Amino acid sequence: MVTxxxxxxxxxxxxxxLPVLLALAAPLLAPADxxxxxxxxxxxxxxxxxxxxxxxxxxxxxxxRLLWAARPSLTAxxxxxxxxxxxxALIGITAALTGRxxxxxxxxxxxxxxxxxxxxxxxxxxxxxxPGLGATVLALSVVLTPAxxxxxxxxxxxxxxxxxxxxxxxxxxxxxxxxxxxxLPVVAPxxxxxxxxLVGLAVVYAAGLxxxxxxxPPPTPEWGAMLDELRPALFTHPWLxxxxxxxxxAVSVAFNALGETLRGRLGEGTEATR
Amino acid sequence: xxxxxxxxxxxxxxGGTRAVDDVSLTLxxxxxxxxxxxxxxxxxxxxxxxxxxxxxxxxxxxxxRLGGTELLGxxxxxxxxxxxxxIGYVPQDPSATLDPLRRIxxxxxxxxxxxxxxxxxxxxxxxxxxLLAAAGLPDPERAASAYPHELSGGLRxxxxxALAIAADPExxxxxxxxxxxDTLVRARILDLFSTLRTRCNLALLLVTHDLSAAARxxxxxxxxxxxxxxxxxxxxxLLVPAEEAGGNRGSGNGGSELLVAGAHRDVRAASGKxxxxxxxxxxxxxxxxxxxxxxxxxxxxxxxxxEVSK
Amino acid sequence: xxxxLLRRLLLAVPTLLxxxxxxxxxxxxxxxxxxxxxxxxxxxxxARQALAERIGLDRPLPVRYLDWLGHALTGDLGxxxxxxxxxxALLLPAxxxxxxLTxxxxxxxxxxxxxxxxLGALRPHGWTRRLSGAxxxxxxxxxxxxxxxxxxxxxxxxWRLLPAGGTHDAFGPGGTGDLLRxxxxxxxxxxxxxxxxxxxxxxxxxxxxxxxxxADGLRARGxxxxxxxxxxxxNASPALLTIxxxxxxxxxxxxxxxxxxxxxxxxxxxxxDALTARDLPLVQGGVxxxxxxxxxxxxxxxxxxxxxxPRVRS
Numbered sequence: 001m002v003t004x005x006x007x008x009x010x011x012x013x014x015x016x017x018l019p020v021l022l023a024l025a026a027p028l029l030a031p032a033d034x035x036x037x038x039x040x041x042x043x044x045x046x047x048x049x050x051x052x053x054x055x056x057x058x059x060x061x062x063x064x065r066l067l068w069a070a071r072p073s074l075t076a077x078x079x080x081x082x083x084x085x086x087x088x089a090l091i092g093i094t095a096a097l098t099g100r101x102x103x104x105x106x107x108x109x110x111x112x113x114x115x116x117x118x119x120x121x122x123x124x125x126x127x128x129x130x131p132g133l134g135a136t137v138l139a140l141s142v143v144l145t146p147a148x149x150x151x152x153x154x155x156x157x158x159x160x161x162x163x164x165x166x167x168x169x170x171x172x173x174x175x176x177x178x179x180x181x182x183x184l185p186v187v188a189p190x191x192x193x194x195x196x197x198l199v200g201l202a203v204v205y206a207a208g209l210x211x212x213x214x215x216x217p218p219p220t221p222e223w224g225a226m227l228d229e230l231r232p233a234l235f236t237h238p239w240l241x242x243x244x245x246x247x248x249x250a251v252s253v254a255f256n257a258l259g260e261t262l263r264g265r266l267g268e269g270t271e272a273t274r
Numbered sequence: 275x276x277x278x279x280x281x282x283x284x285x286x287x288x289g290g291t292r293a294v295d296d297v298s299l300t301l302x303x304x305x306x307x308x309x310x311x312x313x314x315x316x317x318x319x320x321x322x323x324x325x326x327x328x329x330x331x332x333x334x335x336x337x338x339r340l341g342g343t344e345l346l347g348x349x350x351x352x353x354x355x356x357x358x359x360x361i362g363y364v365p366q367d368p369s370a371t372l373d374p375l376r377r378i379x380x381x382x383x384x385x386x387x388x389x390x391x392x393x394x395x396x397x398x399x400x401x402x403x404x405l406l407a408a409a410g411l412p413d414p415e416r417a418a419s420a421y422p423h424e425l426s427g428g429l430r431x432x433x434x435x436a437l438a439i440a441a442d443p444e445x446x447x448x449x450x451x452x453x454x455x456d457t458l459v460r461a462r463i464l465d466l467f468s469t470l471r472t473r474c475n476l477a478l479l480l481v482t483h484d485l486s487a488a489a490r491x492x493x494x495x496x497x498x499x500x501x502x503x504x505x506x507x508x509x510x511x512l513l514v515p516a517e518e519a520g521g522n523r524g525s526g527n528g529g530s531e532l533l534v535a536g537a538h539r540d541v542r543a544a545s546g547k548x549x550x551x552x553x554x555x556x557x558x559x560x561x562x563x564x565x566x567x568x569x570x571x572x573x574x575x576x577x578x579x580x581e582v583s584k
Numbered sequence: 585x586x587x588x589l590l591r592r593l594l595l596a597v598p599t600l601l602x603x604x605x606x607x608x609x610x611x612x613x614x615x616x617x618x619x620x621x622x623x624x625x626x627x628x629x630x631a632r633q634a635l636a637e638r639i640g641l642d643r644p645l646p647v648r649y650l651d652w653l654g655h656a657l658t659g660d661l662g663x664x665x666x667x668x669x670x671x672x673a674l675l676l677p678a679x680x681x682x683x684x685l686t687x688x689x690x691x692x693x694x695x696x697x698x699x700x701x702x703l704g705a706l707r708p709h710g711w712t713r714r715l716s717g718a719x720x721x722x723x724x725x726x727x728x729x730x731x732x733x734x735x736x737x738x739x740x741x742x743w744r745l746l747p748a749g750g751t752h753d754a755f756g757p758g759g760t761g762d763l764l765r766x767x768x769x770x771x772x773x774x775x776x777x778x779x780x781x782x783x784x785x786x787x788x789x790x791x792x793x794x795x796x797x798x799a800d801g802l803r804a805r806g807x808x809x810x811x812x813x814x815x816x817x818x819n820a821s822p823a824l825l826t827i828x829x830x831x832x833x834x835x836x837x838x839x840x841x842x843x844x845x846x847x848x849x850x851x852x853x854x855x856x857d858a859l860t861a862r863d864l865p866l867v868q869g870g871v872x873x874x875x876x877x878x879x880x881x882x883x884x885x886x887x888x889x890x891x892x893x894p895r896v897r898s
Contacts, residue, residue: 204727238737245730252725358806371801
């Protein structure tokens with residue numbers, strides 16, 4: 001049995017893992033078909049017999065929809081972060097290790113992307129494409145990559161001046177082996193930890209795009225889209241309408257807490273080695 | 275009775291390391307005590323503990339009495355009436371301790387008003403100018419309206435000294451006040467301390483690793499090593515030129531090397547690389563490195579061209 | 585000081601030019617044909633040609649850019665293809681609405697962020713620090729739409745304390761009180777994320793200053809807790825300014841969800857509608873306006889920086 005050395009990280013990791021597990025287990029856990037409902041059962045409040053979390057405007061079981069919705073919603077949160085981590089690390093490391101011209105060109109491009117308002121940029125990219133999961137993932141990848149690239153760039157620059165890297169350059173290591181053996185082991189954890197702190201944001205943005213109608217098309221359940229579907233019921237059944245909002249908030253808090261504890265531990269680690 | 279009486283003082287840092295270990299010292303009014311030691315010897319912790327600022331998480335045992343008042347265990351409110359008012363503090367690096375966003379005059383006025391030595395802002399501003407002059411700033415008006423970054427290192431340290439003596443304290447604690455300065459300015463600042471001491475009947479606690487500074491200032495020298503007091507005594511006895519102690523120690527320094535006679539150890543070796551390489555002199559003798567009179571008569575005469583910025 | 589600001593103002597000109605070029609090029613190169621969008625896919629070729637000529641789509645890109653820029657400088661941003669109204673006439677009232685909402689939200693951000701950050705910085709190991717940290721994390725994680733829906737469900741629908749939507753302009757029959765009542769919910773929903781970020785940054789900056797030699801030097805002068813805190817907060821304010829500027833910029837463009845949920849006719853909502861309608865002139869004008877506001881906010885931050893720190897001025 002592994003002893004838990006960092007209870008707070010373990011707690012945050014469990015909280016972040018829970019929605020992922022629920023999404024995977026949706027077919028087993030969901031009490032009903034998420035896409036069909038009986039109009040006679042429409043807008044039942046939470047606690048109704050057979051519908052623990054109530055039903056939506058078309059009588060569909062909300063618990064089942066929320067569970068199934070976790071799949072596209074979490075995919076749209078996790079996948080862009082993975083893409084951004086890879087692309088950002090590649091761009092950042094390249095920019096930091098190549099000559100001044102490439103470096104400047106990459107940095108200026110990042111600056112322009114950075115200067116554009118994030119939400120609007122995501123909306124703009126998403127409107128250009130056919131609405132759907134792919135469009136959301138692509139839009140968020142574009143928005144998140146510059147930030148990751150910046151982190152990778154700064155970190156690579158920091159160790160480029162470190163003595164061991166200069167020693168490796170002097171000893172004639174080729175660039176590829178240099179990157180693989182010296183840079184990646186140092187930069188990768190930093191990028192991964194930073195990326196982990198972006199998941200919460202990505203989930204929020206993804207649901208936001210769906211809420212605006214730019215995400216997964218209906219009737220597929222998705223948290224942001226459910227938010228929009230239940231909005232008309234706000235005045236008659238406020239608790240139903242608040243349900244998806246609460247789920248997104250909880251997932252976002254869990255991922256942000258995880259990212260924060262990981263960042264805190266990385267900070268301790270670097271402090272200890274200095 | 276001594277002005278400052280430190281009795282069996284022990285200070286533990288949060289990790290459990292003993293920064294100051296069972297130290298007892300006394301300092302009489304108007305006298306000077308030099309705390310000599312290498313970096314990490316606990317001398318700065320000792321000085322800051324006297325101020326009631328030993329650092330977060332430290333545990334302090336023993337006793338520190340100032341004019342009969344026990345300082346240890348005083349509530350923070352009472353301490354604010356001791357700090358500045360009864361004990362002035364000159365920091366090692368004035369550029370880190372002067373507020374960079376306020377003019378020197380404003381900061382002085384704030385201290386005067388905090389200790390109720392001036393009622394109005396106007397009165398405080400007026401009172402600030404003579405203080406700056408006393409600290410040897412050549413142009414008090416200009417210094418008062420300057421921001422810290424607009425002054426040279428020497429002038430900035432003089433401004434810090436003006437702040438330390440603003441509320442007319444009985445004791446002045448100077449923590450390595452000259453390490454950030456170049457040699458010439460260093461000598462002048464040390465002389466200013468001596469002048470202030472005699473002029474204002476200030477007791478001086480000088481913390482330093484610099485033997486020449488110790489020799490220039492001290493009546494009494496206390497040597498700290500690893501938090502423990504290894505020697506105390508009159509400067510003339512403790513700091514002895516090498517030839518007087520009998521024998522060249524092989525430093526090739528022409529016999530000007532100083533020994534801590536009482537401890538039978540070479541303080542220069544203990545204090546490591548920070549050691550100032552210039553030749554040293556016993557107090558009272560003409561300092562070879564600093565041109566000009568060692569103890570200038572008029573208070574304002576001690577600044578010179580190299581200290582004036584721009 | 586004046587020279588410093590003038591130089592900053594001059595430096596903003598090339599930035600704005602660059603931004604305008606990028607805005608124009610991006611929007612112009614976007615796939616999706618405004619002619620088709622306007623006339624529909626089945627329109628005859630002559631009608632398409634006529635429209636393309638009328639809105640100048642047949643000329644080369646640089647010419648179109650210079651032409652657009654020249655007009656933009658005189659306040660003429662073209663005609664919206666989806667509404668047939670001048671772009672400027674659509675943007676200005678929306679900007680006013682967004683500024684109202686942003687100002688209210690920004691006041692909350694500064695007030696809450698500074699309070700929460702200070703609370704966390706005062707005692708480095710106390711429960712107040714944990715409380716402040718947890719509150720900041722919660723705020724940072726709170727999406728606008730979630731907060732908006734939850735607040736509306738509880739405060740507007742369940743307890744009927746506040747209106748659930750609309751702006752009810754301040755100059756209408758309700759007056760300023762009515763406007764404020766309408767502002768509470770959207771401003772809170774918009775403010776939480778930037779408030780959390782501001783609190784975190786301010787806490788870090790203030791903790792740093794409070795643990796520095798500066799703070800000890802001030803204590804050694806005999807200054808009391810309040811005076812030391814005042815000096816330290818002053819010295820921590822550049823970080824607050826920088827993050828505050830970023831958050832103000834974020835609010836200017838990022839309140840699209842709040843505007844949608846509360847039917848607040850602001851800039852974010854207008855731009856979103858323009859994007860979905862592929863109303864290129866409106867998108868160009870709107871993004872240019874937002875980008876100019878960004879540059880303006882940066883100028884303000886620089887000016888405030890210089891006002892606070894004499895080292896920046898010299």
